[in-house]
Amino acid sequence: MDLTLRFRAYPDEDTASEAWRHIDIHRQIRNHAVRDYYRAPRNDRPSAYDQHRKLTEWKQRWSIFAGVSAHAAQQTVSQIQKDQKTLKEHRKNGRKTGRLKWQGAGEFRSVAYQSEGFNVNHTTGHDFGTLTLSKIGDVPIRAHRDLPETENVKRAILKKERTGAWAVCFVVEGEQPEKPDPDEIDPADCIGVDLGIQSYIHTSDDLSVECLDLSDEYDQYAREQRSLDRKQRGSANWEEQRRKVAKAKRRIRWKVLDFQHKLSTWLVKEYDVVAVEDLDVKPMLETSQSAKNKQDAAWSRFLDLLEYKGDLYGTHVVRVDARGTTKECNECGVETSKPLWVREHSCPACGHTEDRDLNAAKNILDRGLNSLHVGPGRSESMPVETVLPAFARHSGRVDAKHVVEAGSPAT
Numbered sequence: 001m002d003l004t005l006r007f008r009a010y011p012d013e014d015t016a017s018e019a020w021r022h023i024d025i026h027r028q029i030r031n032h033a034v035r036d037y038y039r040a041p042r043n044d045r046p047s048a049y050d051q052h053r054k055l056t057e058w059k060q061r062w063s064i065f066a067g068v069s070a071h072a073a074q075q076t077v078s079q080i081q082k083d084q085k086t087l088k089e090h091r092k093n094g095r096k097t098g099r100l101k102w103q104g105a106g107e108f109r110s111v112a113y114q115s116e117g118f119n120v121n122h123t124t125g126h127d128f129g130t131l132t133l134s135k136i137g138d139v140p141i142r143a144h145r146d147l148p149e150t151e152n153v154k155r156a157i158l159k160k161e162r163t164g165a166w167a168v169c170f171v172v173e174g175e176q177p178e179k180p181d182p183d184e185i186d187p188a189d190c191i192g193v194d195l196g197i198q199s200y201i202h203t204s205d206d207l208s209v210e211c212l213d214l215s216d217e218y219d220q221y222a223r224e225q226r227s228l229d230r231k232q233r234g235s236a237n238w239e240e241q242r243r244k245v246a247k248a249k250r251r252i253r254w255k256v257l258d259f260q261h262k263l264s265t266w267l268v269k270e271y272d273v274v275a276v277e278d279l280d281v282k283p284m285l286e287t288s289q290s291a292k293n294k295q296d297a298a299w300s301r302f303l304d305l306l307e308y309k310g311d312l313y314g315t316h317v318v319r320v321d322a323r324g325t326t327k328e329c330n331e332c333g334v335e336t337s338k339p340l341w342v343r344e345h346s347c348p349a350c351g352h353t354e355d356r357d358l359n360a361a362k363n364i365l366d367r368g369l370n371s372l373h374v375g376p377g378r379s380e381s382m383p384v385e386t387v388l389p390a391f392a393r394h395s396g397r398v399d400a401k402h403v404v405e406a407g408s409p410a411t
């Protein structure tokens with residue numbers, strides 16, 4: 001399988017501006033090739049091979065196109081066919097797709113080199129390496145994990161994030177990464193995740209991620225449904241309206257799925273162990289009140305996604321029996337029952353007081369670490385500093401020493 005290894009990149013000012021200039025030329029090449037593609041009759045669209053040949057002509061006519069790496073330019077052209085394939089897959093899954101779009105300045109943010117035109121240098125210095133891209137220059141990359149050998153890299157991609165930060169992705173052929181040995185796991189790299197009641201999740205680092213606001217989408221859905229009810233069943237209007245209802249429903253599903261992808265990817269990338277409550281054993285009493293939210297959020301699908309991505313990124317995802325995690329005091333272990341509307345855990349035995357969901361998340365983490373035999377497992381000793389994704393926020397209790405990372409892709 002193909003694995004994508006992502007690294008932070010630190011091009012100097014000149015290289016960064018040169019890279020950005022190249023990316024913009026690639027954008028123009030792409031726009032050109034997209035137009036060429038759609039100009040051809042539907043049953044006679046150009047192949048990647050056809051367009052590579054045309055690229056040679058285009059370069060003669062527009063000298064700016066010749067300014068970038070020829071291999072990278074071919075990559076940009078080939079990408080159109082890959083994008084078409086993706087669109088086709090979406091259509092097969094019943095998703096409505098448009099055409100490939102013309103991209104304005106700044107919308108196209110990366111340049112890819114396939115097989116040639118780049119070199120990975122490991123010897124730059126402590127924890128750093130360099131990616132040399134033909135016609136762009138040397139880009140230092142931080143090697144927070146081993147850099148791949150040049151000959152093992154199928155594709156090297158230089159990307160400017162919307163935050164302005166640069167990143168390098170290497171696509172390599174590889175096995176799924178091994179999960180870290182429990183003996184070597186630092187509890188600080190582990191997190192417990194409670195299925196929130198007011199929030200979507202609440203973590204043992206006291207991070208709460210809000211539920212998606214789907215009220216507009218639900219309003220739309222209800223409107224379309226009402227309109228459908230007013231129409232003559234089986235009529236052409238009814239049929240058309242039925243499609244609108246289905247579309248509104250689909251929009252809700254996609255939004256939730258996209259959210260779950262981003263959240264699960266973030267968790268497995270950021271931590272070595274993610275302990276989650278297994279919904280099946282969660283007392284019904286606790287879920288009934290917010291049943292609608294829970295259903296929409298499809299917690300069990302989220303757990304499946306999380307486990308799948310844990311395998312992909314080499315992260316332990318541990319499901320724990322969540323029975324009693326809200327009752328149990330994370331400080332002393334004494335159980336106190338509290339109704340759903342009591343938001344704070346206040347222990348009669350030891351006096352420990354904290355947010356109900358935070359206390360539960362810490363218990364989930366402890367249970368997860370116990371089952372993996374990671375010690376010592378008392379979560380309160382862990383530092384709270386972490387990198388937050390754009391969609392997350394901290395609850396009031398913790399200082400906002402945190403960096404916000406935005407615009408991570410959904411995979």
Ligand SMILES: [Zn+2]
Nearest residue numbers: 329332347350
């Ligand atoms: Zn206590």
